[in-house]
Amino acid sequence: MGRVGVVLCPCELEGVPLFNPEVLVEGLKRRGDVLPFIHYPPVCSELGMEAIRAFLEKSELDRAIVTCSKPELFGPTFKKALRQWGLNPSLSEVLGIRPAPERGGLQEATGDVLILIERKIDEIRERVPSKSQGVPFTKRVMVIGGGITGITASIDLGNAGYEVLLVDRLPSIGGRMLQLSETFPTLDCAQCTLTPKTVETGQHSQIRLITYAEIESVSGEVGNFLVKIRRKAAYVDWAKCTGCGLCQEKCPSKVHSEFERGIGPGKAIYTLSPQAVPNKPVINRELCRYFTRGKCRVCEKVCPVGAIDYEQEDTFIEERVGAIIVATGFDLYPKEEIGEYGYGDVPDVIDGLAFERLLSASGPTAGEIRRPSDGRIPKEMVFIQCVASRDPERYMPYCSRACCMYTAKHARLYKHKVHDGRAYIFYMDIRSMGKGYEEFIQQGVEEEGILYLRGRVSRLFRDNDHVVVWGVDTLTGKKVDIAADMVVLATAMIPSHGIRELAEKLHIKTDEYGFLTEAQWKLYPVETGVEGVYLAGCAQGPKDIADTVAQGDAAASKVQALFAQH
Amino acid sequence: MEYLYFPGCTLYTKAKNLDEAGRECAKVLGFELKELSNWTCCGAAFPLAKDNIMALAPPARILARAKEEGGTLTTLCSVCFNVIKRTNRLIRGDEERREKINTFIEMDYQGDVQVLHYLEILKRDVGFDSLKAAVKRDLQGLKVAPFYGCMLLRPFEEMEFDDKEAPTIFEEFLEGITCEPVDFPYKIECCGAFQSVGAPEVAMECAYAILNSALKNGAEAVTTTCPLCQFNIDSMQREIRERYNDFPGIPIIYFTQLLGLALGLPIEKLDFNRNDVDPRPLMKEKGLL
Amino acid sequence: MKIEVSRRKVHNEFAQKVEEISGQNLFACYQCGNCTAGCPVSFAMDLGPHQVIRFCLLGLEEEVLKSNTFWMCASCLQCTSRCPKGLDIARIMEAIRLVILRKKERLDRLEVAELSEEFLERVPQIALISGFRKFSS
Structure with missing residues (x-):
């Protein structure tokens, strides 16, 4: 076995040297099996990169380590370069060097770095070249999450001629946007803008939908990921099912519907919407009468093609892809955990997505605004922004970015439907930075008489048929009491559940809230620390549809650039 | 079971009806309240100024004595409970102030005495199911609103007593003694506390809002754990009636009195004559006397 | 303003x-x-x-x-x-x-003398003690 090349980047981190280069080089030279190389200026410069290439070529090395103070930033660049210069990716590594807090002087730090590098040398010397050597680069891509972000990326990549596997854990694609009524700032019907996209995705010759499925495991590396997927048992044979909808119609159950956010009932056998793509139902085992009580089987009886299969089990499939885009979206912070707003026990206090369902023509009230408790049309209508957002002490410290706009939209749509009602919005700041956003807010105030009250709401509770709201208007300095008919909470956006487990499978990082961490916020916004794995949409942080679509496009173009190199 | 009992200033005098019923009930339920020897007033307010070490000395001394006498310390009064529990936690977690306090009280106390409220003893050590089994006088149909007030609950990270927005221990207790608990939104609001001496009209408005909320939700009586709450929502009903002619009034009963009633203690032991709004007409109406 | x-x-x-x-x-x-x-x-x-x-x-x-x-x-x-x-x-x-x-002027908010005897008779110790801790030096 030849020597291991060690390329030392002398880069300093925030002006602090991480090691003494001369001492480190001397230390490494003491081992006979190492060829150290150091270059000024730092190796990430154009000159530096060229110098490494020349060094590797001249020395005929097959194994190499590049040290770097910001591996999440430069790691993918170095890895790619190493591969291009002919090194087997499994035999080369980018090693992050960071100042350890317990380190004393530079001498001690250099000693620590030497140990770190030597350990890595020993490990790399042990490695057997991976099988991927010689395995062709797979130009197929997997998109995880079938919301508007994943759909956008999939269509881009499909149109570029690449095969796309679009995985979603729900029975059909469309994600959160499918739950929305109209979207700001244009007040376009969300379903009318989204449905053509979902249909296009479903019919695209290059896109294969794998819905009602979850990622089980991921192995391999860029160009050659092997993904194991669990397809959840639908208890319906989708190959036979024609999507006629008779089973849903006849199903005798009336159950909580996650899609309707609890304000409208659902069925135990269901599709998410009449325009679902794919238009195939699944049975919710926990709610189905047959599964829970052993009696019913109505769906089986009415199905004209005999597609119901109570014996169905989860199945596993394996797919090889060259790149992965993660676009798993968001959940809302559960109002059930917000004590001062009644722990979700006040029926006429709902969250923003539930209000979307109330506004939606396809929702449980066919778009009429009727409050959950008694079906009355609310006349004193309170909206509260920043609920569980911007609250570092108790909930989420960050701004959820979309709530200012969607709350303004909620209030305006409310006024369009209830002319004699009054809408009040409690807010702390209005953040309306998008194109046409500020105008949208002001129009709501001036033309529709929406009253903004600056301040938080400390508490709300049910009092007979009212919801008592204890707020404040800091512009007058006064405490505000409102006997509201209904309250909508703009609760914080949080990453969708299961994101940490998924990130672990992909070896990518999450922040303390579970949002996926991009390689670098400004210059590498859709890259991750793993080459070939990209992120997009609210999985990375709260954002509105316009931003999320832009990111979906960005991630798709990154994959195209990657594939074009092979 | 034996607990060191810290009565506090008011329970020896104005709140005898809280104290005596509590002691009697302990006997019936088979645990002993051993009165802490040489106790002093706890100070009746946890000092909120960081530099006010002196006000921590009395509760610290109470705790250090409890340590010497070797036991779990219990109180009936919410304010005492709050002051002592917060002081205990401060001594445990703040080395610098612990040393200062110890120098001041000339004792060496590390903050390791367990402090429990009487309700917690009922819940943890007696158990509300056993309590139910010990009920002699069925209170079924008696609609009681539990008033928690502030001091049992806040600051909740320090008190670790119950949920800060929707506590339930009091309701569980009431169910245990066969009462019908009445949930009402003002159960965690403030009675006005010491404003009854500083700004009595303000305390009166606080009490009025609380009692209205209880009445509106169908309560026939309100129960408290605190002599300060008791004074503000019981005695201050005089002022409330002067201001609001249509205010119907509602009896305010210490939780130990209700407990004694359920456990079948003789009525004269329950000192109902000490309650400002006489609960006895309600008791008669309910067939409990 | x-x-x-x-x-x-x-x-x-x-x-x-x-x-x-x-x-x-x-x-x-x-x-x-x-x-x-x-x-x-x-x-x-x-x-x-x-x-x-x-x-x-x-x-x-x-x-x-x-x-x-x-x-x-x-x-x-x-x-x-x-x-x-x-x-x-x-x-x-x-x-x-x-x-x-x-302040050295001892600007107490509350003086015992201001409270009526009838009130002092009625009010529990706990209210007086906590009140004076908050309102007097």
Whole structure:
């Protein structure tokens, strides 16, 4: 076995040297099996990169380590370069060097770095070249999450001629946007803008939908990921099912519907919407009468093609892809955990997505605004922004970015439907930075008489048929009491559940809230620390549809650039 | 079971009806309240100024004595409970102030005495199911609103007593003694506390809002754990009636009195004559006397 | 209606004294008003607790000390328990009380002599003791 090349980047981190280069080089030279190389200026410069290439070529090395103070930033660049210069990716590594807090002087730090590098040398010397050597680069891509972000990326990549596997854990694609009524700032019907996209995705010759499925495991590396997927048992044979909808119609159950956010009932056998793509139902085992009580089987009886299969089990499939885009979206912070707003026990206090369902023509009230408790049309209508957002002490410290706009939209749509009602919005700041956003807010105030009250709401509770709201208007300095008919909470956006487990499978990082961490916020916004794995949409942080679509496009173009190199 | 009992200033005098019923009930339920020897007033307010070490000395001394006498310390009064529990936690977690306090009280106390409220003893050590089994006088149909007030609950990270927005221990207790608990939104609001001496009209408005909320939700009586709450929502009903002619009034009963009633203690032991709004007409109406 | 804002006034000695006694950072307040919204006695206050914090930060000592807010505060800790920034507002109110009570003029808010005998007869010790701890030096 030849020597291991060690390329030392002398880069300093925030002006602090991480090691003494001369001492480190001397230390490494003491081992006979190492060829150290150091270059000024730092190796990430154009000159530096060229110098490494020349060094590797001249020395005929097959194994190499590049040290770097910001591996999440430069790691993918170095890895790619190493591969291009002919090194087997499994035999080369980018090693992050960071100042350890317990380190004393530079001498001690250099000693620590030497140990770190030597350990890595020993490990790399042990490695057997991976099988991927010689395995062709797979130009197929997997998109995880079938919301508007994943759909956008999939269509881009499909149109570029690449095969796309679009995985979603729900029975059909469309994600959160499918739950929305109209979207700001244009007040376009969300379903009318989204449905053509979902249909296009479903019919695209290059896109294969794998819905009602979850990622089980991921192995391999860029160009050659092997993904194991669990397809959840639908208890319906989708190959036979024609999507006629008779089973849903006849199903005798009336159950909580996650899609309707609890304000409208659902069925135990269901599709998410009449325009679902794919238009195939699944049975919710926990709610189905047959599964829970052993009696019913109505769906089986009415199905004209005999597609119901109570014996169905989860199945596993394996797919090889060259790149992965993660676009798993968001959940809302559960109002059930917000004590001062009644722990979700006040029926006429709902969250923003539930209000979307109330506004939606396809929702449980066919778009009429009727409050959950008694079906009355609310006349004193309170909206509260920043609920569980911007609250570092108790909930989420960050701004959820979309709530200012969607709350303004909620209030305006409310006024369009209830002319004699009054809408009040409690807010702390209005953040309306998008194109046409500020105008949208002001129009709501001036033309529709929406009253903004600056301040938080400390508490709300049910009092007979009212919801008592204890707020404040800091512009007058006064405490505000409102006997509201209904309250909508703009609760914080949080990453969708299961994101940490998924990130672990992909070896990518999450922040303390579970949002996926991009390689670098400004210059590498859709890259991750793993080459070939990209992120997009609210999985990375709260954002509105316009931003999320832009990111979906960005991630798709990154994959195209990657594939074009092979 | 034996607990060191810290009565506090008011329970020896104005709140005898809280104290005596509590002691009697302990006997019936088979645990002993051993009165802490040489106790002093706890100070009746946890000092909120960081530099006010002196006000921590009395509760610290109470705790250090409890340590010497070797036991779990219990109180009936919410304010005492709050002051002592917060002081205990401060001594445990703040080395610098612990040393200062110890120098001041000339004792060496590390903050390791367990402090429990009487309700917690009922819940943890007696158990509300056993309590139910010990009920002699069925209170079924008696609609009681539990008033928690502030001091049992806040600051909740320090008190670790119950949920800060929707506590339930009091309701569980009431169910245990066969009462019908009445949930009402003002159960965690403030009675006005010491404003009854500083700004009595303000305390009166606080009490009025609380009692209205209880009445509106169908309560026939309100129960408290605190002599300060008791004074503000019981005695201050005089002022409330002067201001609001249509205010119907509602009896305010210490939780130990209700407990004694359920456990079948003789009525004269329950000192109902000490309650400002006489609960006895309600008791008669309910067939409990 | 007009105030001076300058290095001399903002976060002045008074503001720092309030911070020191309370152990709270006045700059941390982002003026959401949650304290005022949930305060059970804000109906009787001439400034909301959030305004008092702002006035302190701006160094408006005179305006703060002549307000009744901190005297009305009942230390119920409702504000403290719900402050999204983790400020202990009850401690800030206590600090302002102490700024007055620790002055050498001994400007007590409450004198025993002011209380009627009938009231003293009625009122429990706990109210008197806690009251005098809050309202007198």
